[in-house]
Amino acid sequence: xxxxxxxxxxxxxxxxxxxxxxxxxxxxxxxxxxxxxxxxxxxxxxxxxxxxxxxxxxxxxxxxxxxxxxxxxxxxxxxxxxxxxxxxxxxxxxxxxxxxxxxxxxxxxxxxxxxxxxxxxxxxxxxxxxxxxxxxxxxxxxxxxxxxxxxxxxxxxxxxxxxxxxxxxxxxxxxxxxxxxxxxxxxxxxxxxxxxxxxxxxxxxxxxxxxxxxxxxxxxxxxxxxxxxxxxxxxxxxxxxxxxxxxxxxxx
Amino acid sequence: xxxxxxxxxxxxxxxxxxxxxxxxxxxxxxxxxxxxxxxxxxxxxxxxxxxxxxxxxxxxxxxxxxxxxxxxxxxxxxxxxxxxxxxxxxxxxxxxxxxxxxxxxxxxxxxxxxxxxxxxxxxxxxxxxxxxxxxxxxxxxxxxxxxxxxxxxxxxxxxxxxxxxxxxxxxxxxxxxxxxxxxxxxxxxxxxxxxxxxxxxxxxxxxxxxxxxxxxxxxxxxxxxxxxxxxxxxxxxxxxxxxxxxxxxxxxxxxxxxxxxxxxxxxxxxxxxxxxxxxxxxxxxxxxxxxxxxxxxxxxxxxxxxxxxx
Numbered sequence: 001x002x003x004x005x006x007x008x009x010x011x012x013x014x015x016x017x018x019x020x021x022x023x024x025x026x027x028x029x030x031x032x033x034x035x036x037x038x039x040x041x042x043x044x045x046x047x048x049x050x051x052x053x054x055x056x057x058x059x060x061x062x063x064x065x066x067x068x069x070x071x072x073x074x075x076x077x078x079x080x081x082x083x084x085x086x087x088x089x090x091x092x093x094x095x096x097x098x099x100x101x102x103x104x105x106x107x108x109x110x111x112x113x114x115x116x117x118x119x120x121x122x123x124x125x126x127x128x129x130x131x132x133x134x135x136x137x138x139x140x141x142x143x144x145x146x147x148x149x150x151x152x153x154x155x156x157x158x159x160x161x162x163x164x165x166x167x168x169x170x171x172x173x174x175x176x177x178x179x180x181x182x183x184x185x186x187x188x189x190x191x192x193x194x195x196x197x198x199x200x201x202x203x204x205x206x207x208x209x210x211x212x213x214x215x216x217x218x219x220x221x222x223x224x225x226x227x228x229x230x231x232x233x234x235x236x237x238x239x240x241x242x243x244x245x246x247x248x249x250x251x252x
Numbered sequence: 253x254x255x256x257x258x259x260x261x262x263x264x265x266x267x268x269x270x271x272x273x274x275x276x277x278x279x280x281x282x283x284x285x286x287x288x289x290x291x292x293x294x295x296x297x298x299x300x301x302x303x304x305x306x307x308x309x310x311x312x313x314x315x316x317x318x319x320x321x322x323x324x325x326x327x328x329x330x331x332x333x334x335x336x337x338x339x340x341x342x343x344x345x346x347x348x349x350x351x352x353x354x355x356x357x358x359x360x361x362x363x364x365x366x367x368x369x370x371x372x373x374x375x376x377x378x379x380x381x382x383x384x385x386x387x388x389x390x391x392x393x394x395x396x397x398x399x400x401x402x403x404x405x406x407x408x409x410x411x412x413x414x415x416x417x418x419x420x421x422x423x424x425x426x427x428x429x430x431x432x433x434x435x436x437x438x439x440x441x442x443x444x445x446x447x448x449x450x451x452x453x454x455x456x457x458x459x460x461x462x463x464x465x466x467x468x469x470x471x472x473x474x475x476x477x478x479x480x481x482x483x484x485x486x487x488x489x490x491x492x493x494x495x496x497x498x499x500x501x502x503x504x505x506x507x508x509x510x511x512x513x514x515x516x517x518x519x520x521x522x523x524x525x526x527x528x529x530x531x532x533x534x535x536x537x538x539x540x541x542x543x544x545x546x547x548x549x550x551x552x553x554x555x556x557x558x559x560x561x562x
Contacts, residue, residue, distance in 0.1 A: 036500075039258040039267040075558040077364045085372070085547045088364040088556070099559075147555030181260060181267030212262060219262040223495050231491025234499050235484045238319035238506060245510030246323025249517070 022050040023204040025192050030206065032179065033213040040181045043067065043208065045190050046174035056170050062105075062112045062195035063165045064123050065175040067208065069100030070186030073133075076148045092144040095131040099184035100157050104164025104175040114198035121193060121200055125149050125160050156180035185211050263498035264308045270504055272302070277508025281320060284509075285516025286523075287532045290317040290451030290479055293378065293539065295505065296370075306367060308498050311490035313449035315502035318483040320509045321451060321476045328473030335424035335470045339477040341431055342438035342456075346482035349442020354489045357447050364558065368547070370448055375544045377444075381454050382536035389529045396526070413463055425466040425474070433464055438478060445486045451479035454536065 028044035045065050051057065074097045077088040105112055109124035118127045128149070132141045152158035157180065165175045173192075188208035194201045212220055223230045259270040276298055284291035292313050299309035328334050360366040416430030437459045441452035456475045460466045466474070491497045520528060 034260060036260050037258065038260040072559060075364065077556050077558060079551060079554045079556070081550075085368065086551055087368050091364055144555070148557055151553065151555055151557055181258075182265060184265070216260060216262040219499060223263055223491065223497070223499075227492045227495055228488065230495075230499070231488040231497060234315050234491060234497050234502060235318055235487050237499070238315050238487075238502060239322050239484075241503075241506045241510055242319040242322035243326065245514060246326060249323070249514035 019052045021052060021194055021202050023192050023194055023202050024048045024050060025190070025204045025206055027190060027206055027208060030208055032208065032210045034183075034185065034211065034216055035214050036216055038181060038216075040183075041179045043177045043179060043190075044174060045177060045192065046172070047192065047204070048172050049170075049194060049202075051171075059196075060106070060167060060170055061173075062107070063167060063173045063175075064106075064109070064112065064121075064193040064195060065104045065165055065173075065177070066121075066123060066191040066193070067100070067102045067177045068122075068189050068191065069098050069184055069210075070188070071096040071098050072184075073097070074148070076144045078144065078147065090140075090144075091134070092136055092141065093133045094145070094148070095133045097130050097148065098128070099186070100179075100188070101125070101128065101152075102159035102161075102177045104159075104161040104177065106163070106165045106167060106173075108162040109160075112195055112198070113200075117195075117199050121191075121203075123193065125153070125158055155182060157182065157184075179210075183210060259500065259504070261304075261308075261498050261500050263496065264304050264312075264501060266303065268302070268304075268501075268504075273501065273504040274508035276302070277316065277505035278512035279508075280505075281509035281512025282516035282519070283512075283532075283535065284320055285513035285518075286520045287516075287528060289453045289457075289532070290321055290483075291509070292317045292445075292448070292450035292452075292483075293374070293454060293536075296449040297374070297539065297543065299501075304498075304501070305496075306370075307361075307490075307494060307496040308501065310370075310447070310449035311487065311494070311496040312498045312501040312505065314445060314483045314486040314490065315497055315499075316505040316509055317449075317451040318480060318487060319502075319506040320513055321479045321483070323510070323513070325473065325476040325480045328476060331473075333470050333473035334477050335422060335466070335474045336477075338422045338425050338434055338466070338470075339474045341434045342441075342474070342478040343481045345435035345438025345440075346442035346445070346478055347485055348435075349439035349444075350446045350482055350485050350489060351442075352439070353443035353446030353486075354493055356443065358493075360447075361558075366447075367556075371543050371547050373444070373448065375540050375547065377455055378536050378540035379544070381458060382533050382540055384458065385529060385533035386537065389526055389533055393526050393530070413465075422466075424470055425464070427465055427467075429464060437463065438482075441478070442482050442486075445479075445482050446489060449486075451483055453479055 025047035032041050049061055073095050075091050075093050078090045079086045080089040103124055109118060113123060118124050122128055130145055149158055165173055167173045188210055190206045190208055192204050257270045258267050260267045280291040280294045295313040296309050300306050360369050413429055413433045416432045418431045419428055420431045421428050441456050444450060444452050453475050457471055460471045487497055
């Protein structure tokens, strides 16, 4: 009897799941290679919404597309004037700052999501969880966090596009994420959220790898794994170029 | 056009315009060929201004100075204008200094004060050297105009130097001084080489003339000799300790630099020595003033981010 009840509950759960819309996603490329010609790229994230029973709602859907890079600890410093000179005086450490974060939405994040959902899923530049590791008041922490976000936005490493997602026929969606040349390498994740009534209704994720390739990669690996010989090679090359130029110069 | 010259730097982890970097190297090379200085004091600030992470700019600039000083050092060597004994003492001091410098560099970086320290050192040294040079050049030019023979400065080393123990004879330089004096000069310049990515010629040449009292004929060659070895050691230290030497960046700088240096050396032969020194003094002062402004004016951005690389 108890087994039967459990089975019934499971079935009901499955039916409820079937009632939820689903997201299908694809990327223009799941791997971005950084070669010597790399000067930035654009990632196209696109897909379709599968509504239960194929019934398309009247309301246009809310979509948020997030591309998140690897996190690393950073120290944010603030300058103040001491004896007429601008010196770094305050520092705050954040344990988990993404090296890259881009969010594109169908309308501004505050109009799309309630505070709680935005914070849970870290959607929007104001909702990043950076894990401050230095004891400071919430006001100071907030100011440092804003200062850091502003710097990264200027470098193109943090992107917020309030109307960056285009939706066709309330089914197809697409977003273009600009990737600057100074992008950190590592494992990225593209996250797509379907939002209704301020809450996340469905979610899909795809991995993206950004890595150096070919010549760039060889140099980087050489510098990391055989740093002494790399240094020696750099010195030898510099000396050779200098001597060669000297010889050509004397002849000329 | 843009797509032909954009080049991604593997260590700096950013894309640069190759022509801009080669041009920058050529400009610095031209000045260094003209004035006989390494030019690191211009390369490092210009690279940082372009957006290269400071640690990479300092390390790669040291590599570039190695390349630009080698052909100069070689031609002075062939003409016998290097005091090898003095050079060896300076290099030994320089090696100690560069190791000390690399510890100092890491310590200042962990405090978050590396940028401001570099800028203050630049302002102090360039300001002092530039002012002294300008004063001397103006005095000489005035004396020449009034038809007098320029007053010859007695080649006497500084009284502080004379008081040091462990005296040694340096026949080529024509001095009999404590071995500690050149060792300490070399060490001081070595610290600066690692921290600022400069050869330090603009400090070493006056120090050799006025502190050590060396014969003018061997000063530039011996200075280049020391710079060559100490910047090579600095490159090795940066490569092994922080992996911040960007070989591609150094090659671009050298491509422009070595060509510019040849042109600069030729241009120097057409200009009177006093005019050259006047230009150099003004250039050094201009860099010092620009950096002093950067230190004291309210910055556009109060916050800065430090990651593993920057």
